[in-house]
Amino acid sequence: MAWDFASEPEFEAQLQWMRSFIDRELIPLEPILDHLPASEWLVVKRHLQDQVKAQGLWGAFLDPKLGGNGLGQLKLALMSEIIGRCMYSMAIFGVQAPDSGNMELLAHGATDTQKERWLWPNMRGEISSAFALTEPFLAGADPTVIGTTATTDGEEWVLEGHKWFITNASVADIVLVFAETNPDGRPHRHASVFVVPAGTPGMEIVRDIGTMAHPDPEYGRVGNHAEIVFRNCRIPADHLIGQPGEGFTLAQQRLGGGRIHHAMRWLGQAQRSLDIMGERAVSRTSHGKLLAQHQMVQDYVALSHMEIQAARLLTFHTAWKMDKYGAAAVRADLGMVKAHVSKVVLAVLDRTIQVCGALGYSSDLPVEAWYRSTRFGPIGDGPDELHKSVLARTLLKGYTPVEGWPSEHIPSRRPAAEAKWAELKTMAGVG
Numbered sequence: 330m331a332w333d334f335a336s337e338p339e340f341e342a343q344l345q346w347m348r349s350f351i352d353r354e355l356i357p358l359e360p361i362l363d364h365l366p367a368s369e370w371l372v373v374k375r376h377l378q379d380q381v382k383a384q385g386l387w388g389a390f391l392d393p394k395l396g397g398n399g400l401g402q403l404k405l406a407l408m409s410e411i412i413g414r415c416m417y418s419m420a421i422f423g424v425q426a427p428d429s430g431n432m433e434l435l436a437h438g439a440t441d442t443q444k445e446r447w448l449w450p451n452m453r454g455e456i457s458s459a460f461a462l463t464e465p466f467l468a469g470a471d472p473t474v475i476g477t478t479a480t481t482d483g484e485e486w487v488l489e490g491h492k493w494f495i496t497n498a499s500v501a502d503i504v505l506v507f508a509e510t511n512p513d514g515r516p517h518r519h520a521s522v523f524v525v526p527a528g529t530p531g532m533e534i535v536r537d538i539g540t541m542a543h544p545d546p547e548y549g550r551v552g553n554h555a556e557i558v559f560r561n562c563r564i565p566a567d568h569l570i571g572q573p574g575e576g577f578t579l580a581q582q583r584l585g586g587g588r589i590h591h592a593m594r595w596l597g598q599a600q601r602s603l604d605i606m607g608e609r610a611v612s613r614t615s616h617g618k619l620l621a622q623h624q625m626v627q628d629y630v631a632l633s634h635m636e637i638q639a640a641r642l643l644t645f646h647t648a649w650k651m652d653k654y655g656a657a658a659v660r661a662d663l664g665m666v667k668a669h670v671s672k673v674v675l676a677v678l679d680r681t682i683q684v685c686g687a688l689g690y691s692s693d694l695p696v697e698a699w700y701r702s703t704r705f706g707p708i709g710d711g712p713d714e715l716h717k718s719v720l721a722r723t724l725l726k727g728y729t730p731v732e733g734w735p736s737e738h739i740p741s742r743r744p745a746a747e748a749k750w751a752e753l754k755t756m757a758g759v760g
């Protein structure tokens with residue numbers, strides 16, 4: 330019997346270290362973290378990152394042959410759940426999107442020289458990166474159609490196009506740009522990925538876009554999402570990652586395990602939200618009873634716990650399957666995890682806001698901000714509809730059409746049932 334829901338003692342000790350580190354060093358800072366002086370935070374952040382590095386837990390998500398510590402997806406899922414309790418921890422543990430995905434991409438596609446220049450410094454936290462795929466005038470859900478182009482001119486690539494929602498582009502040292510190089514290769518071998526260093530002439534960061542999470546973003550802050558225009562933006566030939574036309578395959582490298590980590594971080598947030606709901610429910614009285622004694626509130630608590638637990642198991646199982654059979658075997662599962670968990674976390678956050686009433690709606694509690702930032706979940710990284718559609722198509726491949734009645738049609742099954750009954754009676758010596 331190979332099923333086991335316990336971690337080895339050594340790994341459990343690491344998880345325990347993570348829990349207490351985040352509880353001790355990061356969660357207490359939350360009320361002021363967004364307003365700390367950037368230069369001082371940079372130094373303190375490095376100090377905290379050094380402690381994570383000393384535990385061997387920094388950037389743990391990379392494949393071992395690419396510099397990571399080979400924990401596998403299941404362990405990373407457990408770690409991600411802890412990190413999700415405080416989203417600021419992502420930067421401290423080196424799993425901050427989009428850097429984490431970009432490192433995966435560079436690890437798979439970059440040459441040794443390119444790795445020296447961009448991957449290892451990114452991994453060490455010395456430089457930061459952004460990934461530019463989505464465009465304002467074409468559906469981001471469909472990367473087989475891209476308006477941004479890259480053409481060669483002598484020893485240079487020339488980029489023309491328009492991108493938006495590019496996380497951290499206004500602060501990143503490099504932007505990995507997804508552009509069409511091989512129109513004949515549509516749908517999956519048409520694009521390539523280029524590294525465009527910050528400040529390259531022709532790459533104009535137009536603005537940071539206001540969002541539900543930050544309606545009035547201050548330009549140039551980490552976590553903002555930029556609009557970028559490329560006009561005659563020239564980069565050297567060696568800034569192409571991989572071969573022309575490999576962009577789609579490389580971009581897929583960013584997404585695999587990332588969806589599991591994302592999902593588990595959301596579940597960490599959902600659990601913390603449920604804890605807020607529970608504490609409020611046992612603390613406040615309405616109509617002569619604690620909120621916790623009202624059955625509808627009990628329903629919110631029970632449903633939230635059931636949904637979180639079911640989503641955890643779904644995600645752990647997918648992580649386990651990925652470790653055992655590889656990324657290709659779990660393609661549809663990863664989409665299922667993403668589409669399912671993004672709904673669960675929002676439902677739990679919403680119930681917490683409800684149970685906390687006006688306080689829940691207010692910014693005196695962190696839940697409304699979590700709700701606003703997590704609302705991107707069903708949209709980002711491919712909308713949930715797309716993942717469900719892939720899942721459905723995968724499942725439907727397992728079915729064969731029948732002529733006439735469905736195979737479960739009861740009247741049609743009756744003759745076979747009677748024959749079986751006669752056979753069993755004979756064998757049992759009845760009648």
Ligand SMILES: Cc1cc2nc3c(=O)[nH]c(=O)nc-3n(C[C@H](O)[C@H](O)[C@H](O)COP(=O)(O)OP(=O)(O)OC[C@H]3O[C@@H](n4cnc5c(N)ncnc54)[C@H](O)[C@@H]3O)c2cc1C
Nearest residue numbers: 460461462463468469470494495496705709710711712714
């Ligand atoms: C906070 C945030 C950060 C982001 N960061 C980045 C980043 O760093 N880099 C980057 O390149 N992009 C980024 N994005 C963009 C993100 O990847 C896109 O928003 C996402 O891929 C969806 O593309 P779209 O917004 O163009 O929506 P569209 O493609 O226009 O889709 C809109 C809606 O149409 C429906 N739909 C679309 N296709 C289908 C389908 N096949 N079946 C059924 N329904 C469908 C869905 O309801 C979908 O939500 C970010 C977005 C957000 C919100």
